[in-house]
Amino acid sequence: MIKALLFDVFGTVVNWRSGVIRDAGLIAKKYKINFDIEEFADKWRAEYQPSMEKIRTGKRDFVKLDILHLENLDKISNKFGLDIISSVDKFWLNKSWHRLPPWSDSREGLLRLKSKFIIGAQSNGNISLIVNMSKISKLYWDVILGSEVVGHYKPEPIAYKKACEKLDLKTEECLMVAAHNDDLKAAANEGLKTAFVLRSKEYGNKQVSDLNPSQDWDYVVNDFHELADKLGCNKEGYF
Amino acid sequence: MIKALLFDVFGTVVNWRSGVIRDAGLIAKKYKINFDIEEFADKWRAEYQPSMEKIRTGKRDFVKLDILHLENLDKISNKFGLDIISSVDKFWLNKSWHRLPPWSDSREGLLRLKSKFIIGAQSNGNISLIVNMSKISKLYWDVILGSEVVGHYKPEPIAYKKACEKLDLKTEECLMVAAHNDDLKAAANEGLKTAFVLRSKEYGNKQVSDLNPSQDWDYVVNDFHELADKLGCNKEGYF
Numbered sequence: 001m002i003k004a005l006l007f008d009v010f011g012t013v014v015n016w017r018s019g020v021i022r023d024a025g026l027i028a029k030k031y032k033i034n035f036d037i038e039e040f041a042d043k044w045r046a047e048y049q050p051s052m053e054k055i056r057t058g059k060r061d062f063v064k065l066d067i068l069h070l071e072n073l074d075k076i077s078n079k080f081g082l083d084i085i086s087s088v089d090k091f092w093l094n095k096s097w098h099r100l101p102p103w104s105d106s107r108e109g110l111l112r113l114k115s116k117f118i119i120g121a122q123s124n125g126n127i128s129l130i131v132n133m134s135k136i137s138k139l140y141w142d143v144i145l146g147s148e149v150v151g152h153y154k155p156e157p158i159a160y161k162k163a164c165e166k167l168d169l170k171t172e173e174c175l176m177v178a179a180h181n182d183d184l185k186a187a188a189n190e191g192l193k194t195a196f197v198l199r200s201k202e203y204g205n206k207q208v209s210d211l212n213p214s215q216d217w218d219y220v221v222n223d224f225h226e227l228a229d230k231l232g233c234n235k236e237g238y239f
Numbered sequence: 240m241i242k243a244l245l246f247d248v249f250g251t252v253v254n255w256r257s258g259v260i261r262d263a264g265l266i267a268k269k270y271k272i273n274f275d276i277e278e279f280a281d282k283w284r285a286e287y288q289p290s291m292e293k294i295r296t297g298k299r300d301f302v303k304l305d306i307l308h309l310e311n312l313d314k315i316s317n318k319f320g321l322d323i324i325s326s327v328d329k330f331w332l333n334k335s336w337h338r339l340p341p342w343s344d345s346r347e348g349l350l351r352l353k354s355k356f357i358i359g360a361q362s363n364g365n366i367s368l369i370v371n372m373s374k375i376s377k378l379y380w381d382v383i384l385g386s387e388v389v390g391h392y393k394p395e396p397i398a399y400k401k402a403c404e405k406l407d408l409k410t411e412e413c414l415m416v417a418a419h420n421d422d423l424k425a426a427a428n429e430g431l432k433t434a435f436v437l438r439s440k441e442y443g444n445k446q447v448s449d450l451n452p453s454q455d456w457d458y459v460v461n462d463f464h465e466l467a468d469k470l471g472c473n474k475e476g477y478f
Contacts, residue, residue, distance in 0.1 A: 066407075118370060118374060127382060127384075127388075127405045127406070128405065128406050128407040128408075131357060131381055131382045131406060134381065135357060135381060140379060142370055142373065142374060143366060143370045143383050144382050144383070145366075148405070149366075149388055166366045166367065166387070167366065167367050167370060168305075168367040169367075
């Protein structure tokens with residue numbers, strides 16, 4: 001019996017690419033820098049997984065994602081002419097990840113799911129990132145778990161295991177909800193139930209990854225409303 | 240400028256005494272044990288502060304409050320004839336702390352405060368305890384911080400400091416809300432703003448402690464609605 005739903009956030013709940021593009025666009029305008037903003041967003045995101053790898057493999061102590069995002073931004077700034085912006089603007093741009101907009105079904109869908117289950121953010125984002133993002137978009141988590149609470153980055157197996165432990169739940173009582181097959185695969189290995197949500201525009205119009213479930217996940221849905229329907233949540237939501 | 244409100248929970252948001260009495264009463268009935276249930280609740284609670292002291296002073300590694308509650312229950316069970324109950328019922332009784340009812344103003348008051356501020360539980364209770372309690376009573380935290388997230392029990396100074404850090408906020412941007420002067424004193428020492436909420440029945444009709452503010456706290460109120468008024472929150476709440 002499922003008691004809690006644990007959500008991947010970047011790409012699954014929020015549209016990181018459009019959020020980063022929006023804020024990078026404001027910086028481009030302010031400084032009159034001409035660069036390929038979509039490419040910038042993709043390149044920044046491309047540094048995401050490699051930057052966590054040293055921590056996952058124990059070569060570096062845990063630091064929160066805001067720090068990795070800033071290091072990754074520094075790494076690619078020069079290529080896009082962004083090395084000239086002020087520190088204040090750099091920190092502001094780095095916090096674009098705290099301001100990512102949700103997919104259109106996320107807010108209402110989460111409310112419906114909350115009516116029947118504990119809903120938790122199980123993201124690699126740090127606590128303040130998830131709090132600030134959720135506050136802006138009124139995403140009503142019951143609990144923010146994820147990397148800073150469990151001390152590990154997904155898809156490390158212990159990241160999923162510890163999240164369930166924090167809720168006093170068995171892994172099979174938790175459903176991992178993600179738009180990424182590799183996230184679900186790691187969660188399933190620890191015994192969690194799995195729900196694949198198709199987010200075919202996460203990487204824009206040219207997306208090639210995660211357009212289909214790679215395995216026979218417990219649930220395969222097109223959005224959070226379909227997941228709520230399949231899990232027997234009512235239409236009215238939570239309040 | 241205050242950006243986040245951090246709440247003590249036991250006594251400040253929920254009425255632990257009535258919750259424990261209610262569930263102990265059910266156990267008494269089931270086993271036909273005749274004991275002073277109010278005294279039992281007070282004695283169990285009396286073990287609370289001493290049990291954390293070894294952890295605060297570094298003589299014992301951090302363990303979550305559910306474990307301390309269980310040890311404390313074991314310690315006093317014999318005195319009340321509760322040593323005869325089954326393990327299942329003992330664990331159920333220990334989880335009475337996961338089922339504590341809120342004060343009558345807590346839910347609506349928190350919603351109003353949430354409309355303007357980040358609201359976080361900064362309790363010595365563990366994550367699952369706060370999640371379960373809040374789920375039952377629909378207390379909509381933006382974030383659950385507290386002992387299990389920061390790794391320290393209040394009133395250790397670092398417990399307050401780390402909670403603010405998790406939100407990327409300066410201590411003076413956070414308001415500690417509590418019905419207990421010692422909690423506020425420790426928070427104020429770290430630079431947090433303070434709000435004293437009078438909960439004159441926390442210890443029942445014979446309460447002698449925390450009936451008045453012991454210092455000139457930033458806010459002194461009779462309930463969460465008064466706090467919301469003083470902080471300029473609207474009447475409509477959050478949604």
